[in-house]
Amino acid sequence: MSSLDALRSSLGDLVAIDSTSSRSNAVIIEYLESRLTTMGFECGRIPYLDESGVEKVNLVGVIGGGAWSRPQLALVAHTDCVPFDPDWKEALTLVERDGRFYGRGACDTKAFISAALVAASSTLTSKLASPLMLVFTADEELGCVGAKQLVEKKVPGADFAIVGEPTSLIPIRGNKGYCLAEVEILGKEGHSAYPDTGRSAIFGAARFVTALEQIGLRELRQELDPGFQPPFTTLNVGVISGGKAKNIIPGSCRFAVEWRPIPGQNPNRGLQLLEKLKREFEREAPGFEVQIRALRSDAGTQVPADSEVVRFIAEHTANAPGTVAFGTEARQLSQMGAQAVVFGPGDIRHAHQTGEFVPIDELLRCEEILRKAIAWFCQRGATTSG
Numbered sequence: 001m002s003s004l005d006a007l008r009s010s011l012g013d014l015v016a017i018d019s020t021s022s023r024s025n026a027v028i029i030e031y032l033e034s035r036l037t038t039m040g041f042e043c044g045r046i047p048y049l050d051e052s053g054v055e056k057v058n059l060v061g062v063i064g065g066g067a068w069s070r071p072q073l074a075l076v077a078h079t080d081c082v083p084f085d086p087d088w089k090e091a092l093t094l095v096e097r098d099g100r101f102y103g104r105g106a107c108d109t110k111a112f113i114s115a116a117l118v119a120a121s122s123t124l125t126s127k128l129a130s131p132l133m134l135v136f137t138a139d140e141e142l143g144c145v146g147a148k149q150l151v152e153k154k155v156p157g158a159d160f161a162i163v164g165e166p167t168s169l170i171p172i173r174g175n176k177g178y179c180l181a182e183v184e185i186l187g188k189e190g191h192s193a194y195p196d197t198g199r200s201a202i203f204g205a206a207r208f209v210t211a212l213e214q215i216g217l218r219e220l221r222q223e224l225d226p227g228f229q230p231p232f233t234t235l236n237v238g239v240i241s242g243g244k245a246k247n248i249i250p251g252s253c254r255f256a257v258e259w260r261p262i263p264g265q266n267p268n269r270g271l272q273l274l275e276k277l278k279r280e281f282e283r284e285a286p287g288f289e290v291q292i293r294a295l296r297s298d299a300g301t302q303v304p305a306d307s308e309v310v311r312f313i314a315e316h317t318a319n320a321p322g323t324v325a326f327g328t329e330a331r332q333l334s335q336m337g338a339q340a341v342v343f344g345p346g347d348i349r350h351a352h353q354t355g356e357f358v359p360i361d362e363l364l365r366c367e368e369i370l371r372k373a374i375a376w377f378c379q380r381g382a383t384t385s386g
């Protein structure tokens with residue numbers, strides 16, 4: 001079978017399995033485990049229950065190089081997809097048209113999974129000097145929840161990792177973190193005709209949010225990382241709600257505060273600034289109460305541009321390394337001890353939408369590069385640095 005036939009067949013199988021994040025990913029894990037087992041991988045499942053009590057499974061497969069040696073290379077990809085529009089009738093059918101493969105997950109990130117499977121199956125695994133690891137995770141789209149389970153359960157990692165995401169074959173050596181908090185301003189309800197009877201939580205929130213914007217511009221832009229665009233931690237208030245009726249002084253107003261910290265900055269920096277603002281606000285506006293609920297705190301991550309795995313991908317694609325402003329599983333892989341690069345076929349701007357696709361030539365090149373990476377890191381062995 002040619003590489004293209006093998007990729008088409010694997011990607012067709014994967015797209016046909018509905019692995020929307022809200023569902024259990026057990027079916028797609030079953031498929032991947034049977035593929036890996038056939039190739040001779042030793043597989044381990046790391047299951048957990050998600051917030052809704054649905055069973056989710058991470059799968060780790062290892063092959064070659066002596067049972068006790070640490071894997072040199074891990075190929076990592078998430079199995080879950082974002083939901084698809086019911087009007088997209090071919091979402092679960094791989095469609096080939098104009099040099100592209102279409103289907104939900106075709107780009108994000110089942111193309112990379114099929115490339116990893118085909119690359120591993122065409123490698124003479126008997127000749128591996130050090131083990132190759134394949135990692136398939138759950139719930140990446142919900143905040144790298146599956147990968148965090150691997151860290152929490154201290155699953156051993158590899159020295160180097162290639163984390164599959166649609167990067168248009170550009171090696172991504174770092175990403176900003178992602179943090180989220182909900183803030184609630186509590187005032188006092190009253191009749192709007194008699195302002196003295198209450199304290200408007202919405203007027204209070206307006207002052208708080210304005211002060212927060214100033215902090216974002218002043219404090220968070222002091223620390224810079226020129227490797228990122230924009231080079232500072234960004235801040236956003238994306239949702240706000242409050243009040244019950246037009247003639248009631250609102251007693252409560254809540255809003256979501258998101259910040260994306262540059263790597264190297266404490267991800268709790270945003271939270272510390274919120275706490276400081278809360279103290280100032282409550283001192284200056286007696287009778288108001290500010291409640292802050294921290295919801296997420298993921299630090300950014302990066303490896304140097306001269307890391308061996310970054311250089312390898314850069315040389316083989318002729319693409320200069322870049323960084324992105326959104327979170328990836330590279331963070332968790334690095335917590336597991338790997339120098340991680342994010343890489344894969346397809347464009348992130350074509351993911352998460354009806355008509356998602358991967359260009360077939362990029363998929364073919366990705367498979368070829370993964371095959372060479374396995375040969376370089378696992379067959380010839382590599383010197384680990386840092």
Ligand SMILES: [Zn+2]
Pocket residue numbers: 078108109140164165166
């Ligand atoms: Zn993805």
